[in-house]
Amino acid sequence: MDDYIIEMRGITKKFPGIIANDEINLQLKRGEIHALLGENGAGKSTLMSVLFGLYQPEAGEILKNGKTVRISGPNDATRLGIGMVHQHFKLVHNFTVLENIILGVETVKNGLLSMAGARNQVMDISRKYGLDINPDAYIQDITVGMQQKTEILKMLYRENEILIFDEPTAVLTPQEIDDLMKIMRGLAAEGKSILFITHKLNEIKAVADRCTVLRKGKYIGMVDVAPTTKEELSEMMVGRKVSLNVDKPEREPGKTVLDVKGLIVKNKATGKNSVDDVTFQVREGEIVCVAGIDGNGQSDLIYALTGLIRLDAGSALIGGTDITNASVRKRGLAGMAHIPEDRHKHGLVLDYPLAYNLVLQRYFEPKFQHGGFLRYNEIYSYSKTLIDRFDIRSGQGVNTIARSMSGGNQQKVIIAREIDRAPKLLIAVQPTRGLDVGAIEYIHSQLIAERGKGTGILLVSLELDEVLSVSDRILVIYEGQLVAELNPNEVSYQEIGLYMSGSKRRAAG
Amino acid sequence: MNSRLKQILSVSNSASVLSSLMAIVVGLAAGFLVLLVSNPSQALGAFGTILSGGLSDRKNMGQVLYTATPILMTGLSVGFASRTGLFNIGASGQFIAGAYCAVLVGVKCTFLPGPLLCLAALIAAFIAGAIWGSVPGILKAYRNVNEVISCIMMNYIGTYLVNFLIVRTVFDSLKNQSTRVADNANMPKLGLDLLFREGNNVSSANSGILLAIIMAVAIYIILEKTQFGFELKACGFNKDAARYAGVSEKRSVILSMVIAGAMAGLGGALLYLAGSGKGIDVLDVLPVEGFNGIPVALLALNNPIGVIFAALFIAYLNVGGFSMQLFNFPPQVIEIIISIIIYFSAFALVLKGVIMSIHGRGAVK
Structure with missing residues (x-):
């Protein structure tokens, strides 16, 4: 048991109306890359927030090196050596790479910043792990890949030993992804333990040693990655053959x-x-x-x-x-029909009911209005046929406020509307x-x-x-x-x- | 399915009504507290008067209708704009612009026979308010100027311009206010003044309240039943999505402010064409009716039909407060009480959220 650097046992976290984590177990070995796999809403982020001290679970315990620890805030997490690269980087854009790395843990001499020592230390770490950076470049001028390296260096500079990567590849090019995988393997070889949150199976196959799968807030299982196929992983994640x-x-x-x-x-x-x-x-x-x-x-x-x-x-x-x-x-x-990039900004009027959103591009057609007055019966019956045909799931049918629907169903609303215009x-x-x-x-x-x-x-x-x-x-x-x-x-x-x-x-x- | 829809609608609707009622109760309790602090011995009687004053006799009932008319219109103005995503804090300016034009027509255009004069005065007020509202609308649509700022500026421009114009055109220097309009410029009484009277003492009730209610229903129909309202509301909720759906958001913003302004302008006409002998005072103060539209709209949760009841309620408090002078409370305290009640009444929206979340939680369990 003692070779687990972090163990989460029976973590349960409830929100009003939903159990986000239902008795989740997670065991992270020292020096391994452990993938956390699950669809959106499976509870990955909640679990990591619990580990990071942002949420207090209703049940369950967290052990570090076999000893129970209480993590009541990010400061506790940092003290325990847990660091995280967020999906959206937390960097100051008009600071240099070096300034970002030392931000919050500055070395001070006589009330003045002393950068020389910090610079040497950062450069040492960067050489050791192959993270080449230019410490004096401004964040706003460097690529996303470089920004990510800065984030990783931030964790290493703080001597974190447990590194959490939250969907780190979403913003990278294939070359940068290869690079990142190499870096992650190097970190693991140096004894760092890595938690890698993702829903991309290729990356898990490429880099992870073991993989814990969550689905709809439940713990599905933990597998060794090498003998498991991608199809098996996706079936665990989705719950059916895909x-x-x-x-x-x-x-x-x-x-x-x-x-x-x-x-x-x-x-x-x-x-x-x-x-x-x-x-x-x-x-x-x-x-x-x-x-x-x-x-x-x-x-x-x-x-x-x-x-x-x-x-x-x-x-x-x-x-x-x-x-x-x-x-x-x-x-x-x-x-022309258009499925927009940002479904909340352009695609939907989130405070309108489902039926209104389904006719958002057609309400002015004679079928749906007569002399400027909307024909609600037509709108509702048309919406119902679309809901059936495209299998749009919602709480209150045509009257469901779009905001309350899941992302997948919101997208289905837009797709149904745009495709049915016969563009x-x-x-x-x-x-x-x-x-x-x-x-x-x-x-x-x-x-x-x-x-x-x-x-x-x-x-x-x-x-x-x-x-x-x-x-x-x-x-x-x-x-x-x-x-x-x-x-x-x-x-x-x-x-x-x-x-x-x-x-x-x-x-x- | 259909009955389920009705059930869902009624949950949300009854939460709206319930939250407004709760807001009123909280407001009344807070008002009573202030009364207790300022004069404990008289507090109970005075509070009773506020509550019952509006119904104490038929004349007061008529006064409630009369007082409700202008704030119904400004409440409608503010509420309508809010539904389309705009905060019309410029109802005061639109109100006074409408009031002045109505009075101007009522005094100067006496060549118009019979009720035509009244109609002309109403139309003038409607147009004046619409123009005053259109300025912030155009600035917002084409230059993205925050409508709150331009509305406030238009309030001051309107008030001072009207003061200036009254002195130049329709000034009664004895009373320091505008001259009385011709009799046939006033809204027809339709016997309402005689229906609501105490002895020989007739009230100021007139057909203005009926016109105001008709306007509220019209706004309701525009918002809820028409394609135009569908577009305006879509712009209010999410102007990017409206634009994506091919709605001209510039046109929507401007028209929405034009309609809001016209409602407030009409409110100005209805106050000064009420036949109560009231003229526009030449004072360096923004007309309060414009600002009172804001709590009316808040209490009504921006629902045009709700605005009718909210305006009647606030008018009722004002009339009741007037009777409270019998209890030797200084008029300032009365104003404070009414303000406190109105202030708390504006919590309706907050309370609605609370009710909905309690209901929602109950449903999950």
């Missing part, structure tokens, strides 16, 4: 539905072109995927196409209709973001079905798995330019990664 491969029939694309020429969007703040002379087409029955690292102009490209911002140059046609300067409503009527062109921006495996499977199958009906689909995704499995053509965007057009059947992860990070480019067609 097909990890997208089943996509061959299909010849038809006529052009979206024709974009020389599109330019200027960023008002920086004066640079956030979308820089982009030209491409989407044809009937094909899924064109815009791949790239977040912040390379995808959002502005989509906003300009959907009419949420003005474009500064270029043109766009939908099925031959010029929509370059058309209003959002006209674009919709021309056959010529469907623009889907990160349609599976933050969703669990079951919901992702469902959304992919819906996209494929739309493709089968001859809809042209423009998909923007940051997930390479999704890009490779769903799309017919890949356009890689880097700093606002399309730097490559690739065939998903002929390209590897690593190659796309090189294009995405700008180290390689090939003229797009």
Whole structure:
């Protein structure tokens, strides 16, 4: 028993109406990489918050080196050597890397900061673990990967021995992910114990020694990673068999539905072109995927196409209709549907009931209004058919306030609404973001079905798995330019990664 | 399914009514406490008068209707704007702009025969309020100026401009207020003054309250039944989503302020066309009716139909407070009591949250 550096026994944490953690066990060995696997809402974050002292559990105990400890706040956790790299980094942007690392544990001589000692120490640690950084660079100027290294150094500088990584790969390129995996293995070899929170099976297979699986707040089991297949892991996580491969029939694309020429969007703040002379087409029955690292102009490209911002140059046609300067409503009527990136900001009126959200793009049609008065009977019966057809689960049917629904069901509302408009062109921006495996499977199958009906689909995704499995053509965007057009059947992860990070480019067609 | 929907709706609705009632009770209790502190021996009697004053005789009942009319309109103005995501703190300015234009027409346009004069005065007030409301709306839509700031500025501009214009156009220098409007500019009494009287003492009740109620119903229909209201509310809840759905949020913001302003402007007309002989005082003070619209809207949880009852309730307290002078309380204390009750009444929204969460917790268990 004594080889567990941290053991959590029978942890139960309840919130009003929900048991977030129901007798969860977790045993972390010294020097191992232990994955914590589960869908969204499985209770991973709650469990880590308990370990970090942010929540007090109703039952259960935490042992460090076999001795019961009480963790009543983050300070206790730090004292026990527990450190965490959060999904969203906690860094001061206009401080340097070094300043961020020592922030809170500054060495002071006669009331003045003494940086020299700290600098040597940081550089020693960085050499020891292969975390090359420039200590004098400002956070705002360095890549996300470098920021993550800064976060890791922060933990190491505080001499933490238990390191928690919360979904660390979500923001990284494939190369950076490889790098991180190497670093994690190095840390484990040096005797650090790592808890690795994720829902990506590839990464668990690549780096973890053992894996604890949670589902809906319950402890499902703990397995050794090496002898376990990805399919077995996903079945433990979801509770049923899931097909990890997208089943996509061959299909010849038809006529052009979206024709974009020389599109330019200027960023008002920086004066640079956030979308820089982009030209491409989407044809009937094909899924064109815009791949790239977040912040390379995808959002502005989509906003300009959907009419949420003005474009500064270029043109766009939908099925031959010029929509370059058309209003959002006209674009919709021309056959464009849009599954937006941010379902809370754009996709839903969260305080509106489900029925209103389902007609949000159609309430003005004669079917749903007469002389300016809404036809509620029509709206409700239409909503009910959509709810049945798309299997949208909600507490109070058509009257459920959208805010109270789960993320997956909220996304289903948007997908039902947009697909049922029978669009010529469907623009889907990160349609599976933050969703669990079951919901992702469902959304992919819906996209494929739309493709089968001859809809042209423009998909923007940051997930390479999704890009490779769903799309017919890949356009890689880097700093606002399309730097490559690739065939998903002929390209590897690593190659796309090189294009995405700008180290390689090939003229797009 | 349908009966389940009704049940759900009624949970939320009854929570709304219940929370408003609880807020009133809490407010009354706090008011009573202040009475006790300021004059223990008279407190109980005075408190009884506040509670019963509005119903003590038929004239007072008429006065309640008369007092409720302007704050019903400003409450409607504030509540409507809130439903569309805007805080209309400019009801005072819109109110006084409407009041002035109504009085101006009522005094100067006597060539209009019979009730046409009254109608013209009402329309003038409606338009004046709408214009006053449109300025913050346009600034918000095109320049993203916070409507609270521009509304406050428009309040002062309105008040001082009206003072200036009254002195220039319709000034009664003896009373330091605007001249009386022609008789046929006043709202028809429809016998309400005679219905609500004490002996020969008629009340100021008039058909203004009916018009105000009709307006509340109209606003309710706009918000709940029409496509236009659907768009306005969507903008209020989430203007990004509204824009994504092809709603012009600029148009919505402007129209919403225009309607809110028109309601407040009409309220100004209804106060000064009530036939009570009241004129617009030339004072460097913002008209209180505009601000009283805020607690009315809060107490009604921004529901236009609720605004009718909230306005009647606050008018009732005012009339009751007036009778309280019999108990030798200085008028300031009466004002304080009423303010405290109104202040606590505004807790309705907080209490609604509490009720809903208690109910929700009960359901889970």
